[in-house]
Amino acid sequence: MANKAIAASAARAAPRPASGVSAFFLKHEWARGYTLLSPTLGVMIIAMCVPVFMLTAHSFWTQNYLTIDKTFTFANYVQFWEKEIYFKLLVKSIKISAIVTFTTVVLAYPMAYFMAFKVKKNKLVWLILITVPFWTSFLLRVFAWKIILGFNGVINSGLISLGLIQEPLEFLLYNPTAVIITLAHAWAAFVILPIYVSLEKIDRSLLEAATDLGDGPVSRFLRVTLPLSMPGVIAACLFVFIPTVGDYVTPKLVGGTEGIMIGNIIQSQFGKANNWPLGSALSIYMVFGITLCVLGFLLVARLITKGGSLKAS
Amino acid sequence: MNRVKFIDRMAQGKVARRDMLRAAAAIGVGVSTMPLKARAANNITAMEWAGYEAPEYYQAYVAKHEKAPDFSFFSTEEEAFEKIRAGFPADLMHPCTYSINQFKDGGLVKPIDTSRLSNWPDVIEPLKTWSGVVLEGDVVMVPTDWGNSSVLYRTDMVDPEYMKDESWSILFDEKYTGRVAPSDGESNVEIAGLLLGMSRDDIFHMTDEQMEQVRPLLERQTKVARFYWTAQAEAIAALASGEIVAAYAWNDAVKTLTKDGIPVKYAVPKEGIFTWLCGLTLLNSGEGDEALTYDFLDAWLSPETGKYMIEEVGYGHGNRKSFELAAPEALAALGFSTDPTQMLSDGILFQPVPGDINTKYINLFNEIQAMSGT
Incomplete structure (x- = not known):
């Protein structure tokens, strides 16, 4: 930059x-x-930089109840591997975020496509409409899903009044799926916008050329539109994946007993459990975990886009 | 065990328009007087749970000084603790017996000279020496508000057998999978210990070995629980809708649900009912006038404050005279008798869990929650 x-x-x-x-x-x-x-x-x-530096420094210290011992040690890093929960929880959080990212991108792509190619007039109005849910706070959006998915929620009362079910469905709320649904909606705008921008930028004459050369709508999309929109898709994936791994509010509110994520444990270490050093070390492991995943993702994305553009040329 | 009481009451629609306006006004007053603190350096600052800034809690203080203290609000004691440790100049704090320890250990607590409190002689006798009120020979907390923690259940939805044999075990019972809501936190470790027959003292000082004994029970609970509630309003709503049949709850929840015509009963578990006790602690971080802090404590201990708490809030009070002053129907509705001593000694008082053991409880509970569903 x-x-x-x-x-x-x-x-x-x-x-x-x-x-x-x-x-x-x-x-x-x-x-x-x-x-x-x-x-x-x-x-x-x-x-x-200052907070990251503080975090790193803390991760090499130890805390005994209320006093922080500033002797340099790897104890916190070792502790991560001593109990399987931390690693398992990190993997689980990454898995949940990956599913959230995938779901959001798949759901948002058609929306972005529609806006870029089908909407001719009043594009600004559409853009504003998409951001309307984001005028409220993140917390309110999470609560909204609690109301939609809840026992007496919109879905349950709707299905009951239609006579499709007798008893409210209980699997809707308080589980990892509820976390995924909530996060997928909460971050939708961050996915739609970058994909929309990259689709909007595509030179329409390329699409005409593809049609002239005999490509049908499907192969034209796969060989021209999709590869050219990849930068937007990749950006969108990163926008969603990176922040959601460490989320703790959503799992707390809609995750129930099984939806807990690494962010909840980190938050607890900085709060109730009174162990800032361990919390710091966990955060750093989380950052490394995310970095590794992102690097892997970028590598795969590069291979795919290269393959795609070769085919297109 | 964070008690966001005012928000709870607000969510339940129990806050009248006037209360709401008063709270809003109190916050407004609090905010608008903040810059004045630099000039009028002797006004006192109290760290409170949201809702406790209402003047009804300290009428005598307002009558005498014609002003309220400055308030700063917290939602968990840990949050308040961190803030005070970071240098916030608070004179008073509102902890509970189970959370006072870290304030003491952090060196923030100033011993209270009870001879300066005119209402101290009327404080319920056993409370004067209760663990948490007194630590290492010093009175560190004036006992103001107290109540119970127990199982609240729907009488129309539980097995009739349960009503004859009320027990904490319902919160761990596979028969009620997806039908119960314990509270979020380490109190579950203590309840599990109680179920395993540990003594009323042991559950607050478990050895590592004992903690391993409760682990399977807690693991079962994470499978049984519909959710762990963080605000009591969640549990109340779920009980009202029939989503759950039983929950961990405080006395005021009974009042709310009964008023709405929901058939509920507050259990007296055979293993014992819990009693929580909270109060006011003087902090040495404050910059306010010490005489004012004592007036504030004394106002809180007055029987008029107690009457208000029993009748309007639904909690017990530290002054025994409040129980004579309060309307008998209000006492009956809460399941209190006019003799609070009996009730207090029947219950299992939440004792301060020593810091290092408390951390282990928290980690144990976290670990079990984290492992479920992985």
């Missing part, structure tokens, strides 16, 4: 005589780059 910004500002700077401060800035590319970046950089350092 930094390099890009520097390069961009360098490209625009035309050599022209100047003096003083502006001369300094004109002469030094890096100065222009960093000045442009400085507000963002400042926020990043204060809001990101």
